[in-house]
Amino acid sequence: MQRSDHRPSTLIEGGAVFPHRHLTGIEGLQPHEISFLLDEAEHWVEANRTHAAPDKRMAGLTQINAFFENSTRTLLSFEIAGKRLGADVVNMHAAQSSVKKGETLIDTAQTLNAMRADVLVIRHMSSGAVQLIADKVACPVLNAGDGWHEHPTQALLDALTIRRRRGSVAGQRVVICGDVLHSRVARSNILALTALAADVRVCAPSTLMPPAIERMFVTPFTDFDQAIEGADVVMMLRVQNERMDGGYIPSSREYRMRYGLTAERLARVPNALVMHPGPMNRGVEIDSVVADGTQSAITEQVEMGVAVRMACMDVLTRRARGVEGWA
Amino acid sequence: MSRIAFINARLVCPTAGVSHGTLMVEDGVIRASGAVEVPGDAVQVDCGGRLLAPALVDLGVFAIDRAAFRAGGIARVALMPDTTPVLDEPGIVQRSALIGKPDLWIHPISAATRGLAGKELAEMAICRSAGARAVGTGRGWIADSSVMRRVLLYARDLDCAVIAHAEDGGLARGAVATSGETATRLGLPAAPALAEALAVARDLMLAEETGARLHLRQVTTAAAFDLIRAAKQRGVRVTCGITPAHLHLSDIATSGFRTFAHLSPPLRDEADRQAALAAVRDGTIDVIASGHDPHGAESKRLPFTDSSAGMAGAETLLALSLGLVRDEVIGLDRLWSLLAANPARVLGVDAGTLESGMAADLVLADADAPWRIGTDTLVARAGNTPFDGMPVQGRVLRLWKGGREIG
Numbered sequence: 018m019q020r021s022d023h024r025p026s027t028l029i030e031g032g033a034v035f036p037h038r039h040l041t042g043i044e045g046l047q048p049h050e051i052s053f054l055l056d057e058a059e060h061w062v063e064a065n066r067t068h069a070a071p072d073k074r075m076a077g078l079t080q081i082n083a084f085f086e087n088s089t090r091t092l093l094s095f096e097i098a099g100k101r102l103g104a105d106v107v108n109m110h111a112a113q114s115s116v117k118k119g120e121t122l123i124d125t126a127q128t129l130n131a132m133r134a135d136v137l138v139i140r141h142m143s144s145g146a147v148q149l150i151a152d153k154v155a156c157p158v159l160n161a162g163d164g165w166h167e168h169p170t171q172a173l174l175d176a177l178t179i180r181r182r183r184g185s186v187a188g189q190r191v192v193i194c195g196d197v198l199h200s201r202v203a204r205s206n207i208l209a210l211t212a213l214a215a216d217v218r219v220c221a222p223s224t225l226m227p228p229a230i231e232r233m234f235v236t237p238f239t240d241f242d243q244a245i246e247g248a249d250v251v252m253m254l255r256v257q258n259e260r261m262d263g264g265y266i267p268s269s270r271e272y273r274m275r276y277g278l279t280a281e282r283l284a285r286v287p288n289a290l291v292m293h294p295g296p297m298n299r300g301v302e303i304d305s306v307v308a309d310g311t312q313s314a315i316t317e318q319v320e321m322g323v324a325v326r327m328a329c330m331d332v333l334t335r336r337a338r339g340v341e342g343w344a
Numbered sequence: 345m346s347r348i349a350f351i352n353a354r355l356v357c358p359t360a361g362v363s364h365g366t367l368m369v370e371d372g373v374i375r376a377s378g379a380v381e382v383p384g385d386a387v388q389v390d391c392g393g394r395l396l397a398p399a400l401v402d403l404g405v406f407a408i409d410r411a412a413f414r415a416g417g418i419a420r421v422a423l424m425p426d427t428t429p430v431l432d433e434p435g436i437v438q439r440s441a442l443i444g445k446p447d448l449w450i451h452p453i454s455a456a457t458r459g460l461a462g463k464e465l466a467e468m469a470i471c472r473s474a475g476a477r478a479v480g481t482g483r484g485w486i487a488d489s490s491v492m493r494r495v496l497l498y499a500r501d502l503d504c505a506v507i508a509h510a511e512d513g514g515l516a517r518g519a520v521a522t523s524g525e526t527a528t529r530l531g532l533p534a535a536p537a538l539a540e541a542l543a544v545a546r547d548l549m550l551a552e553e554t555g556a557r558l559h560l561r562q563v564t565t566a567a568a569f570d571l572i573r574a575a576k577q578r579g580v581r582v583t584c585g586i587t588p589a590h591l592h593l594s595d596i597a598t599s600g601f602r603t604f605a606h607l608s609p610p611l612r613d614e615a616d617r618q619a620a621l622a623a624v625r626d627g628t629i630d631v632i633a634s635g636h637d638p639h640g641a642e643s644k645r646l647p648f649t650d651s652s653a654g655m656a657g658a659e660t661l662l663a664l665s666l667g668l669v670r671d672e673v674i675g676l677d678r679l680w681s682l683l684a685a686n687p688a689r690v691l692g693v694d695a696g697t698l699e700s701g702m703a704a705d706l707v708l709a710d711a712d713a714p715w716r717i718g719t720d721t722l723v724a725r726a727g728n729t730p731f732d733g734m735p736v737q738g739r740v741l742r743l744w745k746g747g748r749e750i751g
Contacts, residue, residue: 141647144648
């Protein structure tokens with residue numbers, strides 16, 4: 018197992034090591050709490066790889082994935098994670114739900130609560146929506162992405178990938194490049210990686226850079242070639258096609274010219290790790306030869322995603338399951 | 345003839361200043377104040393040394409909420425045109441102007457453009473004859489400068505103030521916060537603070553050119569105050585207002601997605617809040633209003649971007665404003681200019697002072713009484729206040745409209 022970046026000075030055990038009911042964001046987590054989740058995830062990485070004897074510790078628990086915004090990859094990842102742990106997984110898609118009939122989010126939350134879900138996984142297009150639901154339900158809530166706000170499990174899986182590949186997060190120079198303004202992945206990653214003492218740079222055209230981003234303890238760049246200097250990790254963000262029709266960026270080819278991770282750019286940092294939360298716009302923010310190259314950790318990120326989500330669901334349901342020291 | 349003598353009062357008048365004495369009211373009209381002889385047939389009201397002042401004139405409310413206005417010491421309100429239906433028809437304007445009487449006088453602000461769409465001039469003169477005391481752009485900004493210019497020209501002919509909302513529509517479209525660290529951390533759509541100054545600059549230039557009377561209902565940023573300060577020195581007929589929220593809170597209050605702090609214009613950063621206090625102190629700001637806009641859970645218990653902007657402010661207006669006196673930003677008499685005399689002047693109504701001949705719209709208040717603002721304890725239609733839990737001082741004890749006590 019990898020050594021954690023942060024450790025509390027005294028040993029904390031049981032529920033005290035992660036005293037949160039929900040995982041609505043990285044905001045509010047202490048560095049050692051983040052490390053604890055990563056340590057827990059390491060265990061599941063090995064278990065998943067070796068096809069170890071099934072561990073159905075969530076057997077009999079109901080996990081509801083309530084996705085108010087379309088998703089394929091994250092939903093699948095949470096579903097697999099729940100099933101590996103033996104939970105009964107139910108998916109609720111907004112397209113099929115009464116949300117379209119005007120039901121408010123609170124009513125939906127109370128409905129899900131009344132059905133006695135044991136863990137809720139929620140994605141919503143509005144920032145803060147997941148916290149709103151978490152305040153209203155009795156079971157643990159996991160944020161699978163809310164608006165532009167947070168996507169904590171993505172940040173955890175990225176941190177885990179970096180820690181496994183580079184040995185540590187602390188001191189790593191991580192460049193996050195792309196649509197930072199509209200990206201919950203960027204926000205959660207900034208919070209998690211800076212908490213673990215990485216040197217985080219963000220890079221975007223000024224039209225896609227959030228104001229006062231340096232107050233989150235990152236260094237902003239508008240020139241990708243400068244930003245990438247000395248990088249240990251290059252994390253590319255997906256740029257939505259609708260942002261590249263002249264609204265924020267003149268065109269996708271101009272975006273590729275200034276911010277695309279091409280083989281030529283990557284050649285300047287031959288030891289850097291290449292990451293992307295997916296789905297990728299190949300040939301726009303990242304070239305295929307880079308995405309599929311030896312420096313890429315993109316498929317590993319997907320693998321870490323399942324492990325991290327297993328860890329989060331296990332940890333958050335320990336109290337309900339009466340695990341010793343957690344109840 | 346009915347006579348009321350308010351004795352042993354601490355009289356607060358925006359024009360005469362603060363004094364101790366008696367106020368005489370005859371047939372609902374103020375007749376004398378100071379050291380006056382109390383006639384034998386007068387009903388005596390012993391004020392116990394407490395504060396007796398003109399009842400508040402609340403310039404710009406979005407709902408008629410009698411209980412909240414009574415609790416806030418407010419006897420007259422200017423009703424924003426953003427009702428359903430919009431106040432652009434004489435029938436609706438006339439009804440609004442009459443439904444409050446006699447306890448509460450409602451001065452409708454009729455829509456400056458038809459349906460508040462910002463395109464065609466509304467029937468301002470007909471609405472005025474039906475009781476409208478000003479015309480307004482409502483919650484929105486008129487994007488088309490030529491329309492705004494014609495609104496100002498036409499309103500000037502009627503000697504009618506134009507009450508404008510100052511936020512550049514393009515920059516503010518879809519935004520629910522002010523650009524800055526808080527909005528960035530929360531991931532909320534935000535507009536730069538200069539959206540306000542841009543709008544103010546245009547409207548000031550148009551007001552200067554047309555000679556119209558312009559009242560900017562809420563001004564909240566340093567850059568906009570600078571523009572207004574300079575315009576006033578040039579003699580532009582401009583006044584501006586603010587609500588206590590922008591004087592007491594900065595955008596940090598929205599942390600944790602607190603939708604009760606979702607306001608329009610949005611809360612600003614601390615530097616702008618300090619600029620607002622300075623603008624109250626130096627006289628740039630003319631009016632403090634509640635912006636009373638009660639919203640229940642159905643429009644507030646939602647994700648921040650989906651929630652409605654606005655706060656229930658009527659009951660807390662006086663207590664929060666008295667904080668400015670306690671903090672020595674302004675004196676009591678100047679505070680009552682902001683809360684009563686100036687808004688009355690913008691509307692062109694005779695109210696807001698204790699001068700002889702004024703209607704006896706009076707509030708008796710205990711300026712020091714401590715209480716705690718609570719969303720559950722407000723009498724307003726909804727308790728959406730961003731000041732939940734805040735300890736304040738200043739309670740309204742009694743309220744009179746035209747010499748008649750409002751129970």
